[in-house]
Amino acid sequence: MPEKLSIIVVEQDRERALMIVDSLMEAGDNDIQVISEVSSLARRISERNPDIVLVDITNPSRDMIEELTLATAPLDRPVAMFVDQSEDSLTKAAIEAGVSAYVVDDLRPERIRPIVTAAIARYNMFRRMRDELAETRRALEERKVIDRAKGLLMKARGISEDEAYGLLRKAAMDQGRKISEVAQSLVLAADLLS
Amino acid sequence: MSAPLSVAFMPLVDAAPLVVAHEMGFAREEGLALELVRAPSWSSVRDMLAFGRIEAAHMLSPVPVAMALGIGGVASPISALMVLSVNGTVIGVNARLEALLRAGGHGFGFDDAGAAGAALVRAARGAPLRIGVPFPFSMHAELLYYWLSASGMPAPQTVEIHTVPPPLMADAIAAGEIDAFCVGEPWGSKVVETGAGALLLPGRAIWSAAPEKVLAVRSGWAADEPELTARLMRAVWRACRWLGEGGARTTAAEMLARPAYLNLSPEIIDRALTGRLTVTPHGDSRECRGFVAFHHGAANYPWRSQAAWIAARMAARLGLERAAATERARAVFRTDLYRQHLRDVGAVLPGASDRLEGGIAAGTAAPSQTGRLILRENLFFDGRIFDLGEAI
Incomplete structure (x- = not known):
């Protein structure tokens, strides 16, 4: 039985941190700690001397971890992004999912792989949730603008809601633009004219 | 049909050459559809480039050098095609x-x-x-x-x-x-x-x-896609010239201010572009x-001596063998591709790939293959001169 790995997860959101820890538990019996405070991140990490650090790629504080890639004292353990040449696809998958894994130099790839794989799955789920949320928000915004544009047309030309929508759709088709874009132009023009 | 190219940048005034290449149509003229990706951190720019998520990047000039020396999180062959900005x-x-x-x-x-x-x-x-x-x-x-x-x-x-x-x-x-x-x-x-x-x-x-940012690509990509590399370099070089002419500074500040780029007021961006800073x-x-230079004095030419200076400093600090480090770094700054791809757009092509760093007063004429090369001031504050011949 190999020794436990010490893993640090850098994550400010408590919910997300808990979910990541859960999925890593399933990947093996390891010692997992979460750091949620990003000030002096490099010092906080080096004090705990971990084998693996997992951090969200979109976290701006990630650059602080780069300091750890320079071993400045003889006893420091330099870390590197997990790049196993034979497993290039795994690194790519991690980048796509939005997680970066830093590992100490002498760790064998077969020990890292299950952890990185588990992290990728979890981060992929976060990314899907985020994309879906953004998509829902965008759809809602478009809906609002189209409703306003319809209202403007109904008032200005004394037509029904269906006719107003028909006009917007026709204008969009004629110009090869999206209905929401035409609606946006109309609303903007109306704002300027009022 | 334009070729799509993803290019990452960090929200900084010196991302201007890429923003201008896109917004002012220099990329489109070259048949390129740039997708500008705003990055959250320098390490993510480097990783997206190294692992092929993007084709090119706005990058700190020492990063490709460090990667060539095997220092830092990722070692991967990256080329600096041109300097995007000097100082700033x-x-x-x-x-x-x-x-x-x-x-x-x-x-x-x-x-x-x-x-x-x-x-x-x-x-x-x-x-x-x-x-x-x-x-x-x-x-x-x-x-x-x-x-x-x-x-x-x-x-x-x-x-x-x-x-x-x-x-x-x-x-x-x-x-x-x-x-x-x-x-x-x-x-x-x-x-x-x-x-x-x-x-x-x-x-x-x-x-x-001091070369501040470079246009970086994977060295393999530059070799496999010479045509795209040339088109990208020409578009960015023309954007740098447009910025260097200075007449449209207000336009540049307003472009950079947009939410997709810096998302700040144009006024605070204008300070660096005019060189008038509130201190x-x-x-x-x-x-x-000359707070930041995008064009004049062959500012875009990736002098190999500049890569060597960076490498010599890193080598001294980290205990690496100096001659080998400077040689490896010099190969990363691609004067060869600059000559090859920017000959026909009217770029000034210096006669040499290296020069003395430091000890050059403003307005010094230097040998060039095409155009008239007037070097900008190149001085270290303590008057020292970095001579590659002596360094090696």
Whole structure:
């Protein structure tokens, strides 16, 4: 039985941190700690001397971890992004999912792989949730603008809601633009004219 | 049908060449559809490039050098096709140091690195300064180490260096996590705006010809896609020329200000572009000629001697063999591709790939293959000269 790995997860959101820890538990019996405070991140990490650090790629504080890639004292353990040449696809998958894994130099790839794989799955789920949320928000915004544009047309030309929508759709088709874009132009023009 | 190209950038004034290439249609003229990706951190820019998520990047000039030397998180062959900007950074201090510097008689002239260095060393009173830089491999770090060490504060040994992403520099100063910083504009001006600190020097006061950002691609991509490489270089070179002409500065500031790019007021961006900076929260203003250069004096030419300077500094600090390090670094700055791909657009092509760094006064003529080459000032504040011939 190999020794436990010490893993640090850098994550400010408590919910997300808990979910990541859960999925890593399933990947093996390891010692997992979460750091949620990003000030002096490099010092906080080096004090705990971990084998693996997992951090969200979109976290701006990630650059602080780069300091750890320079071993400045003889006893420091330099870390590197997990790049196993034979497993290039795994690194790519991690980048796509939005997680970066830093590992100490002498760790064998077969020990890292299950952890990185588990992290990728979890981060992929976060990314899907985020994309879906953004998509829902965008759809809602478009809906609002189209409703306003319809209202403007109904008032200005004394037509029904269906006719107003028909006009917007026709204008969009004629110009090869999206209905929401035409609606946006109309609303903007109306704002300027009022 | 335009070829799509993803290009990552960090929200900084010196991302302007890429933003202008896209917004002003220089990329479209070359049949390129640029997708500009705003990155959250320098390490993510590097990783997206190294692992093929993007084709090209706005990158700190020392990053490809560090990667070639095998230092840092990822080692992958990256080429610097051209320099995007020369200089454009500022060094600043928190309000406490500002007061100490003033009490010691320093006038915040924003021009004399020797005087500012001596004053800062006195103001620090032997306590180790905590200094923020955007990335461990950056011209910011190199200039700071060079300046502080020559001013009697051996760096990085006797200072505490903290990595702070540029947009977070103002917060770090305000929160008291750092005492001083070196950062690219407009993030130094942002510190002044928040009242948390003052600007002490422009980066160019330390080295007036420091290559700040480069256009970086995977070396393999440049070899496999010579046509796309050429089109990208031409589009970006024309954007740099447009910026260098200076007439449309207001337009450039407004473009950069948009939410997709810097998402700040055009006024704060304009300061770096005009070289007229507000250096203290009281509103003291200083004029800095050549604060950032995008074009004139063959600013885009990736002198191999500049890569060698960066490598020589890193080698000395990290105990690497100097001759091998400078040779490996020189190969990363692609004067060969610059000559090959920019010959026909009217770019000035210097006769040599290396030059002396330092010791060149403004307006010095130099041999060139095409065009008339008038070098810009290239001086280190302490008058030293970096001669590759001696270095190797």
